[in-house]
Amino acid sequence: MSLVLLILIPLLGALLVWLAERWRTGFSRVLSLAVLGLDALLLLPLPHQAPAGELWWLQFRADWLPNLGIGWHFALDGLSALLLWLTLFIGALSVLVSWREIDQRVGFFHCNLLLSVAGIIGVFTALDLFVFFVFWELMLIPMVLLIAIWGHENRRYAAIKFFIFTQASSLLMLVAILGLVFMQYGQTGVMSFDYEDLLRLQLAPTPAFWLMLGFFVAFAVKLPMVPLHTWLPDAHTEAPTAGSVLLAAILLKTGAYGLLRFALPLFPAASADFAPLAMGLGALGVLYGAKLAFAQHDIKRLVAYTSVSHMGFVLLGIYAMNDLALQGALMQMLAHGLSTAALFIIVGMLYARWHTRDLRQLGGLWSLLPRLSGFTLLFALASLGLPGLANFMAEFLILAGAFQRDWPITLVAMLGLVGAALYALLLVQRSLWGATVPDAKVHDCSPREWSVLASLAVLLLLFGLHPQPVLDLVQRPVAAILAEPPAPNPGGTEPLLQRASMERLP
Amino acid sequence: MTLLELRALLPLLLVALTILAAMLLAAFCRHRRLLFWVYQLGLLAALLSLGGNLGIQAQGLEVTPLLRVDAFFGFFAALFILVAMLVGLMAAQYFGRREHLAVPLEESYVLLALCLLGALVLAAAQHLAALFIGLELMSVASFALVAYPCGGAPASDRLQLPSLEAGLKYLLLSSVASAFLLFGMACLYLQTGTLAFARLSLPPDSTASGLLPLAGLAMLLIGVAFKLALAPFHMWSPDVYQGAPTPFTALIATLSKGALVVVLLRYLLLSQALQIEQIATLLMALATLSILVGNLLALRQDDMKRLLAYSSIAHLGYLLVVVLAAGQTVSSEFALQAGAFYLLAYSLTTLAAFAMISALSGGGDENRDYRLHCYRGLCWRAPCLGGCFMLILLSLAGIPLTVGFIGKFYIFAAGAQAGLWWLLGVVVLGSALGLYYYLRIILILLQQDDEVSDLVFHNGRWLVYGLTLLLLLLGIYPLPVMQWLPLL
Numbered sequence A: 001m002s003l004v005l006l007i008l009i010p011l012l013g014a015l016l017v018w019l020a021e022r023w024r025t026g027f028s029r030v031l032s033l034a035v036l037g038l039d040a041l042l043l044l045p046l047p048h049q050a051p052a053g054e055l056w057w058l059q060f061r062a063d064w065l066p067n068l069g070i071g072w073h074f075a076l077d078g079l080s081a082l083l084l085w086l087t088l089f090i091g092a093l094s095v096l097v098s099w100r101e102i103d104q105r106v107g108f109f110h111c112n113l114l115l116s117v118a119g120i121i122g123v124f125t126a127l128d129l130f131v132f133f134v135f136w137e138l139m140l141i142p143m144v145l146l147i148a149i150w151g152h153e154n155r156r157y158a159a160i161k162f163f164i165f166t167q168a169s170s171l172l173m174l175v176a177i178l179g180l181v182f183m184q185y186g187q188t189g190v191m192s193f194d195y196e197d198l199l200r201l202q203l204a205p206t207p208a209f210w211l212m213l214g215f216f217v218a219f220a221v222k223l224p225m226v227p228l229h230t231w232l233p234d235a236h237t238e239a240p241t242a243g244s245v246l247l248a249a250i251l252l253k254t255g256a257y258g259l260l261r262f263a264l265p266l267f268p269a270a271s272a273d274f275a276p277l278a279m280g281l282g283a284l285g286v287l288y289g290a291k292l293a294f295a296q297h298d299i300k301r302l303v304a305y306t307s308v309s310h311m312g313f314v315l316l317g318i319y320a321m322n323d324l325a326l327q328g329a330l331m332q333m334l335a336h337g338l339s340t341a342a343l344f345i346i347v348g349m350l351y352a353r354w355h356t357r358d359l360r361q362l363g364g365l366w367s368l369l370p371r372l373s374g375f376t377l378l379f380a381l382a383s384l385g386l387p388g389l390a391n392f393m394a395e396f397l398i399l400a401g402a403f404q405r406d407w408p409i410t411l412v413a414m415l416g417l418v419g420a421a422l423y424a425l426l427l428v429q430r431s432l433w434g435a436t437v438p439d440a441k442v443h444d445c446s447p448r449e450w451s452v453l454a455s456l457a458v459l460l461l462l463f464g465l466h467p468q469p470v471l472d473l474v475q476r477p478v479a480a481i482l483a484e485p486p487a488p489n490p491g492g493t494e495p496l497l498q499r500a501s502m503e504r505l506p
Numbered sequence B: 001m002t003l004l005e006l007r008a009l010l011p012l013l014l015v016a017l018t019i020l021a022a023m024l025l026a027a028f029c030r031h032r033r034l035l036f037w038v039y040q041l042g043l044l045a046a047l048l049s050l051g052g053n054l055g056i057q058a059q060g061l062e063v064t065p066l067l068r069v070d071a072f073f074g075f076f077a078a079l080f081i082l083v084a085m086l087v088g089l090m091a092a093q094y095f096g097r098r099e100h101l102a103v104p105l106e107e108s109y110v111l112l113a114l115c116l117l118g119a120l121v122l123a124a125a126q127h128l129a130a131l132f133i134g135l136e137l138m139s140v141a142s143f144a145l146v147a148y149p150c151g152g153a154p155a156s157d158r159l160q161l162p163s164l165e166a167g168l169k170y171l172l173l174s175s176v177a178s179a180f181l182l183f184g185m186a187c188l189y190l191q192t193g194t195l196a197f198a199r200l201s202l203p204p205d206s207t208a209s210g211l212l213p214l215a216g217l218a219m220l221l222i223g224v225a226f227k228l229a230l231a232p233f234h235m236w237s238p239d240v241y242q243g244a245p246t247p248f249t250a251l252i253a254t255l256s257k258g259a260l261v262v263v264l265l266r267y268l269l270l271s272q273a274l275q276i277e278q279i280a281t282l283l284m285a286l287a288t289l290s291i292l293v294g295n296l297l298a299l300r301q302d303d304m305k306r307l308l309a310y311s312s313i314a315h316l317g318y319l320l321v322v323v324l325a326a327g328q329t330v331s332s333e334f335a336l337q338a339g340a341f342y343l344l345a346y347s348l349t350t351l352a353a354f355a356m357i358s359a360l361s362g363g364g365d366e367n368r369d370y371r372l373h374c375y376r377g378l379c380w381r382a383p384c385l386g387g388c389f390m391l392i393l394l395s396l397a398g399i400p401l402t403v404g405f406i407g408k409f410y411i412f413a414a415g416a417q418a419g420l421w422w423l424l425g426v427v428v429l430g431s432a433l434g435l436y437y438y439l440r441i442i443l444i445l446l447q448q449d450d451e452v453s454d455l456v457f458h459n460g461r462w463l464v465y466g467l468t469l470l471l472l473l474l475g476i477y478p479l480p481v482m483q484w485l486p487l488l
Helices: A002-023 A027-043 A078-101 A106-125 A129-138 A140-150 A155-188 A195-199 A205-222 A231-238 A241-266 A268-294 A299-320 A323-354 A370-384 A390-405 A407-432 A447-465 A468-482 A493-504 B003-008 B010-028 B032-052 B054-059 B071-096 B106-124 B128-146 B154-192 B211-228 B236-243 B246-270 B277-298 B304-326 B329-359 B383-397 B403-418 B421-446 B461-476
Strands: A058-065 A070-076 B061-063 B067-069
Touching (some): A002 A027, A002 A106, A027 A078, A058 A129, A070 A078, A070 A129, A078 A106, A078 A447, A106 A129, A106 A140, A129 A241, A140 B421, A155 A205, A155 A231, A155 B403, A205 A241, A231 A299, A241 A299, A268 A299, A268 A407, A299 A390, A299 A407, A323 A370, A323 A468, A370 A390, A370 A407, A370 A447, B003 B054, B010 B032, B010 B071, B032 B071, B054 B061, B054 B071, B067 B071, B067 B106, B071 B106, B071 B246, B128 B154, B211 B246, B246 B304, B246 B329, B277 B421, B329 B383, B329 B461, B383 B403, B403 B421, B403 B461
Antiparallel strands (some): B061 B067
16 A cells, blocks of 8 residues: 555645645745655655565555456565655755746646656556556656746757657557557456566567567667667756756666566567667667767757766666676666766756856856866766766676676777766866856855755765665566566477477487 | 337437427527527437436347347447537537627527437448438538528628538538448449348458449448548548537537447448458558548648647547457457447547637637637636646547547557557557647647737636546546447
8 A cells, every 4th residue: 555655645745736836935845845755754664564585575456447457556676666766866856956946837847746756656666567558658748848848948849859759659568568468368368467467478489579679669768779869868958957857867767667677577588689789779879879978068968968878888788688787777777867867957057057058158167166066076977987986886787797798799888988988077177177257256056056966976975885785675676587487388399499409418 | 110119219219309399499489598408408318218228228129120229329329419418518608608699599409419310320220221311311410510600690791601611511522422322332232132231241252243342332431431531531621620610510520420430330340341351451541541641731730620620530540440450350349349438538538629629719700719829828827727628638649547548548459459560550650640739739738928819718618627527537447438338
C-alpha cells in the first residue's frame, strides 16, 4: 500500500499546490517541498521491510481491467529505490531553483512539476506493462507544459518536437507490448500484461527481435541514443531551469531504466544479439555528443550535448551485459543526474544575472562571483570525469566492463573522455577566465543557491569516494537482470544443442 | 408479425412515434420548449424500451427478413439514441443563444429523430434493402439539417449561404454515393439472386464467378466510403463540417458515420466478403490513405471545424483497422469489441469537442468564431473550460486516462492480434502526425492573451463539463462499458 501512497501523495499534492497559490502567494513552493519531503519520509523505512533474500522489497497488486489481464502491479527493488531517491531529491532541487525564476502562474507550475514527478515514480515502480505505459505517457504531458508555458523564446517548437518524438516512439512500444501479450495469449490462453507472466514467455528469435526493437526504440529516444537524440538539445535549452533539471536528471533515466527492467530481461537472447550494434551506437553517442558540445556557444546547449555524451556511456554499459558494466551504468545514471542537474542550475543562475546564455558574452566570472565560479569548476571537472568524483567511478566501471565484452568499441568510446576534457575545460576557460563582462553589478550565490549547489557537490564527492552503498543497493537487481533465462522446454532448441555437443565431446 | 417481434422493434416504433408527434406539434402548436421535451422524452422512452428488451437482444431475433434485433443492435442503438439526445440538447442551446436570428427550431427535432430512426434501422439491418432504406432515411434528413436555416429574416441571407452551400454539396455527393451503392447492389443481386447479407457470400476465389460481382462489391464499398468520408472520397467533408450549424455537424460526425460503420461491420462479417483478397486490399488501401491524408491535411488547418473534419477522416481510418481485423477468424471477436469501444470513444470525444466549440461560438460573425486564434489564452481566462478543451484534445490524440486512449489501445490490440503490422505502422505514423496539430491547439489555448479576443462564453458549458467528466471516467475505469461490449 505504501507504494501506491508514494504515487498518490504527489498526485494529490499537485492539486493542492495549485489551489494553495490562491490562498497565499508563494505558499505553493513550500507546500511542494513538503509533499516531496513526505514522500521521502515514506520511502525511507521501506528497505527495512524487505524480506531477506527476495529481489522485490515489497509488492502491491490490485485488479484494474481483469477482462484484459491488466492490474495495478507495483514493486520496489534496489534499482527502483535508487532512482526514486534521485527523483525526489532532484524534484526538491527543482522547486528550490525556481524559487525566484518562476514568478508567473506559480501554482500551476508546481502542480505540473509534482504531476511529472508522480508519473516518474509510477514508471519506476510499475510492473504491469499497461500501467507502465500509462505512466510513461503521463509523465510527459506536464513536462511538455513546463516547457511550453515557462520556457525561453523558442519554447513552442521545442515542446512540440519533444512531445512528438517521445510519443511516437512510445506508440511503437505499445505495439510491441501488445505483440508480446498476444504471443503469451497464444501460448497459454490467458491474457496478461503482468511483467512476471511475460518473463516466462518463450519466444522464437524473429518475433523476439522485432518486439525487442519496439521497446528499444522507445527507450532509446528517451535515453537519448544518437540518431534519435535531436529533440534533446532543443527541449533542454528552451525549458526553464527546473524543467531542464528534471529532464536531464530523471526523465532521461527512465529510458535507461526501461532498457534494464524490460528490454533486457524480456528479450535476453535478442538483446544479446543486438548488443554489438547498441554498444556501437552508445560509443557513437559518446563521441558525437562531445564533439557537438565542443562546438556550442550557448551554455545550455553545451550542457545538453554533454548529456548525449554521458548517456552514450550508459547505453554502452547496459549492452555490455556484465556485472561490472551494469553497475557502472547505474552509477553513471546517478552521477550524470547530479552533475548535469548542477550544471543546468548554474546556467540558470548565470542567466538570472545576465540574461544571456551565450558564452561569447560571458567571461571573467571568477573575479566577480568566486563562489559560483568555484562550483562551476567543480561540476565541469565532474563532467569530464575527474577521479574522486562519482562520474569517474561510473565511467571507469563501464569501460572496464565493456572492455571485457568488446574492446574495439570500448577503445573508441574512451576517446570520448578526451572530448569531455575538451568541452569541460572550454566551458571553464570561456566563462570563468578571460575578459570581464562589462556589467559587473551582480551578487554572488545567495544562501539558497549555495546550499543547492553544495548538496549536489557533497553527494558527487561522497559517491565518488565511497560508491559501495550504491553498488550494494543495485547488486541484487543487476544479478536478476543478468540471470540466465528460465530453463527452456524439453524438446526446445537448446537441449538439442547441448546433446549434440556432448556427443562430440568424447 | 407476432407480439414478440413488435416488442423487439419497440425502440424503432417509439422513435417513429416521436417523429409523428413532433411533426404534428410543429404544424399545429409551435412551442419550442414543448417540442424539445417531446423529443427528449420520446427518445428516453426508446432507450428504456431498449433496456427492457435485453432478453430478446441476448438471444437475437429476426424481425422480418430485413432486420435483426440482437446484442449488437442493442449496444449501438443505445449509443445512437444517447448521441441524438445530446445533439438535441446542444441544438437547443446553440439556437437558444441566437434568438435574435429567430431561427425556426421546431422542425429540427423532427429531422433529428428521422436521422436517428435511419441509424437504428442501419444498426439492425441484415438485408441490403434495409441498408438502403436506413441510409436514405438518415441522409435525406441530414441534408435538411446541414442546410438548416440559420438566419430567419431575409436581410441575413449572408448567414444562410455557408450552410446552403454545404447542404448542396452534401446532397450532390451523397446522391452520387447512393448511385454507386445501388449499382453495386444490383451487380451482387445478379450474381447471387438474394439481398440478405448472410447469403450474399461470394466464393473466395473471385475469378471463378467473373468480375461482375466483385465490381459490385467494390462499388458498394466505395459508396460507403463516400458517406464515411474516407480518403480519397473525403473532399466534401471539411466544407460540410464548416458550413453546417455546429450541433448538426456533430450529428454528421458521430451518428451518421457510426451507423454506417455498424452496418458495414455486419455486412462484411455475415457475407464473409473480407475473405476475398481484393476486398481486403481495397479496405487496407482506404485505411492507409484515410489515416495519412486526414492527418496530413489537418496539419495546416486554421479552422477548428475543418480540423475536426480531417481528424475524423483519420479516426475512421483507424476504425477500418478494426474492420479488417474482424475479418480474420483468430481476432474476429476481439476486433468487434474493439470496434464497438472505439466507436463509443470516438462519438463521445467528438461530441464533447463540438459541444465545446459550440459553447464558445456565437460572438458575432459565425465563420470567425471557429478560427483557432480565437481560442488564444482560453486556459487563463476560463481555466475550467480551457482544461476541458485540453482534455478533449488529449482524448482525440489518444493520451492515457482519457477514453480516447482506451479506444486507441483497442485498435492496436485488435491489429496486433490479427497481425496487421504494416497497418499498425501507418497508425503509429498517423498518430504522430496527429499529435502535432492537437498539441498546437493546446499551445494556442495556453498562449498569453496579450490582446483580448472577442470570444464570449455562453450557456452550454455544463454539457461540456458533463461530457468531459464522462470522457475522463471512462478513460480511468472503462470496465463497466467493456463488459457490455457486444458480439455479433
